[in-house]
Amino acid sequence: MLSRFWQLGKPYKWAFLAGFAFLLLTNGLNLWIPWLLRDAVDAMESGEPLSTVARLAMAMIGIALAQAVVRTISRLLVLGASRKVAYDLRNTFFAQLQRLGASFYDRNRTGDLMSRGVNDIQIIQSFYGPGMLNSLNTTIVYVAVLILLFRIDVGLTLISLTFYPVLLFVVNRLARHTYSRSVAVQEQLGEISSRAQENLSGIQQVKTYVQEAREIQVFSQLCDEFRTRNLALARTRGSMISVMGIASGAATLIVMFAGGQRVIAGSISLGDFVAFNAYVAMLAWPTIALGWIINVFQRGAGAMRRVDELLNEQPDLPVAAEQGAQPGFVEGDIEIRDLTWSHPADEGSEPARPALRNLNLTIPRGSRYALVGPVGSGKSTLADLLARVYPVEPGKILIGGRDINDIPVDVLRRSVGYVPQEAFLFSQSIRDNIALRDPDASDEVVARAVTAAHLDGDLAKFPQGLETVVGERGFTLSGGQRQRTTLARALVGTPPLLILDDTLSAVDADTEKAILEELMQASQDRTCLLISHRLSTLSGADRVIVLDEGSIVDQGSHEELVQREGLYSRLFVRQQLEQRLDVR
Amino acid sequence: MRGGTSATLHEEESLGKAYDARLIRRIWPYLRPYRGQVFLALLILVLVAAAQLAQPYLIKIAIDEHITPGQLEGLAAVAGMFFIALLAEFLLRYAQFYVMERTGQNVVYDIRTAVFGHLQRLPAKFFDKNPVGRLMTRVTSDVEALNEAFTSGLVMILADLVKLVGIVAILLWMDWRMALITFAILPVMLVVTWQFRSRVRSAYRRVRGVVAKLNAFLQESVSGMRLVQLFGREKANAELFEGVNGEHLGAQLKGVRYDSSFSAVAEMIGSITLAAIVWAGGGRILQGSITFGTLVAFIDYAEKFFRPVQELSQRYTTMQAAMASAERLFKLLDTEPTIVTPDSPKSLPRPMRGRVGFDGVTFGYDPEQPVLHDVSFAIEPGQKIGVVGWTGSGKSTLIRLLTRLYDIQQGSITLDGVDVRELDLEELRRSVGVVLQDHFLFAGTLEYNVSLGDPRITPERVREAARAVRADRFVERLPKGWDEEVRERGSNFSMGERQLLSFARALAFDPAVLVLDEATASVDPETEHHIQEALETLMQGRTSIVIAHRLSTIRDADRILVLHQGQLVESGTHDELVEVQGGIYRTLHRLQTASVA
């Protein structure tokens, strides 16, 4: 983690160093002022003319002006660099989010991830900005003041600082508390963020099922816990600041007592005494600031732990961008060999029941396969694996004779037009949603996809047509419109393999049939895998695979399966029966 | 957001002129319940200031009465007093810090829950326009920024002012002419502050706006990450993120510029005053009109005087940042919930009959673009009504209007003869059980997703409802069964499983009116058949509205409504409708039976 702090600051080391140099300068100037003050007091005491004092005062003003300029520059450099560090870290954070696969998102909640990317990085920024600035400031002031104090009177300096070692001990203990308590605070903020995210993104359901009161209650509980944790953190922070203050005040006390004696004894001048007093007073602020700095550092470390956790996460799939762009498609027969697979389980809980068991299947190139089966039988899971949403062991899935793990990810993803069962759209225009794979796609390509998905009728009704901006997740479209938009999106770029996971369930059966028929005709040499509960629309498939509880229980052409006693014929007869009844 | 060229939801409209006084007035009601604590903190602060301000004076006594005259005796007593003042200062400071922090946390708790509660009351329309990430920013970091305003802002500013007044009084008392020299600089300070004010504010306003945008982008990217990856959008997406992030950086750097120069200028003004005191004081000492002790004390006080002045400048920026957040928060709180329970709601007859009436209903999500035109129909208690129509014809919209997620522009919708706008909103929504077209599960266990924490829904009832829709089969196979935790939106369950659970929920609640919007679209035929059978008994004598694309599900309905482009074009029983020459239903039906043959 420390190395992460170093690594992040490194690109800006010159800005930081220059900032520190200016800081040194500004502190030098700052320390000059009491020195001049001492001279002025001594001058007054020895009865020198007012002009000497006036000259010294002028010098003080000059220094003050210079100091303002230098301080501004130093702050600009250091604070500016801290913002840039946060900027870089956020970019890295986001890039990492994009490298992580579905199993990571199964384990982590959106709201918490957002909190890490925004709130935690904000705290890390304070570490680099005000944190660094003040810690350097403090160190400089300490060192310089100590040197000056020693120059005035070694003995007096030593006794006036007797309290400081005690301080170190206390602070060290408090610092550990600060760390663990601030991690606790940040974690709770992540919880709040998650809860808010889930609530807001399902607000229509919350309203429909009258869950507002309950949601508010749960949210309030989280906020209450947040308050408790914050107050625990405040207690350590408060004691830190007080302890620091007492230590520094004690120094002044000792100066007054011991220093006063020395002045009376004549071993130091009154001017020395005044300057000594002023310097010790100067120590007070950085000492209190030290408490604050330790805070910022500990909180920064806590936040970094949360960000680091994510950055250290290993992607379970190779990352497309890191493999280098590869042209072309992957085509050929799809072979699945003895595939057994279960969803990655949460840490500590028992492994999930396999979603797929001993699957053996070959889908020849250019054929149309249908996948059917009861709810939860593993259809979507199989589709996910073919699109490599989750990793599989080597040797289990092959496309065109190549192990799926050996196919560059971008080639695979380009070759598979996968329409996941959940129709998700981004809150951008319908056109941008359709041209997701290729934003430069020509209007013609987009228009073809729109026609193929029978979207043109709907678009004609929208005043802005293709440029209509949809709400988040596409919620301002009707269910069927949303599904067909996701279908159009998969068709852009003419992928040689098309997987439609129940893509037309919210579309009337006739539109569904028309879309599928046209789609099949338009793409004679495309391999298609259709998943659907409407068996009637699958009758055009070359082969139907019947899945139950993760295993293939039957396969064959529609006609064959209907003949055989089995799940398929049962399902089919059921559906047919229902439809036939219409014709009564 | 990803296309770069098209308009996006993520841009936030700018705010008008800033009025701090008004904002403070808005914040006050949240502070009011804790005013006792605030006053306590202030009181402690006065004591802290007293303890603090006593210290230089004690040093003056030490110098003038003991050190200069060389009188050691009594110095110990002065030192002892100094020590007491010191100890008191820091113990009180701790107390003050804690009291203030607690008040701040309490206020923030109140505001956060108020904002969240307010969000729950806002109409669905509001959420169509506001990205989730932006609203999350309000509930998280904007509220946190306000916290800063309380703990290191508002009260500390008051504290500083108290301290300043104390110092001013002491200085005037010690030597008014010297004091006036010390204060001469204050007007300059005020002018400088004034100059910085509006700039700092606008810089922070931008920061707040961009943070919301950053959150909105993150929220959407994370929720849609699977698609980003499937469609190879990582690179383009990273560039977009860098764009927003860069905007954030730019806004921050601007803030840094003002921040840096402002505090340096404040510090400079302090040093200049010091010089002025030395200059003027030197002359007065030569004249013998003041003592050394006075001069030293003056210098000390001047230090103590400018520390808060400098800090005020720092706090001022914190306050500006907080104000920028407060503006956005109050703007959100000012958004009127347009769909609420009326002041004196009418109540539904008990037991409910379940009569539903749509009368001349015209509605558009955008009032200029109606999606339903003059729709009228009546459903008698206990009837089963089917609704069919091509996709996008407005079927789901009917449901959203019945449960008053949106309000209609013309006409009326009644439940048991009472206009839905006159009903208690909760009562209305509880009496209409809906299985929505969108598959969504709540955070919590599976059991919670069916019972929704309602004590009337016993575990037995949950299981019974689940059995009716065959959801029990998959639940029982899970390692933790009904206690299995649901992940975000239900993503650890298959689509059909999610739908079955929503179905079970609707049944468990046993509503007077049951509405099914494509409730079996993601379910296999066999399960569907079971559900149909179960429904037949369960729905006996209950009003139900069934939206379906598969005509088989509604063939036995008492009446079928056909929607076409937002208009009710046909209505009648299955047998009647198939006879209508050139009718839509007839066409749909012919197509569907043809596909079976």
Ligand SMILES: Nc1ncnc2c1ncn2[C@@H]1O[C@H](COP(=O)(O)OP(=O)(O)OP(=O)(O)O)[C@@H](O)[C@H]1O
């Ligand atoms: N929140 C919204 N804001 C704006 N327009 C909307 C919103 N929701 C739906 N629409 C539009 O209103 C029209 C009717 O939508 P609705 O969801 O009622 O259709 P539907 O009949 O249920 O269709 P489907 O069978 O596809 O579910 C559509 O054109 C849709 O784009």
Ligand SMILES: Nc1ncnc2c1ncn2[C@@H]1O[C@H](COP(=O)(O)OP(=O)(O)OP(=O)(O)O)[C@@H](O)[C@H]1O
């Ligand atoms: N992310 C996940 N984590 C854990 N288990 C999961 C996850 N997604 C699905 N499952 C489980 O895996 C099994 C198979 O799910 P899958 O989505 O493949 O079913 P399906 O055949 O597509 O069903 P449906 O017809 O309902 O879409 C189900 O029992 C489901 O609960």
Ligand SMILES: [Mg+2]
């Ligand atoms: Mg599925």
Ligand SMILES: [Mg+2]
């Ligand atoms: Mg709908």
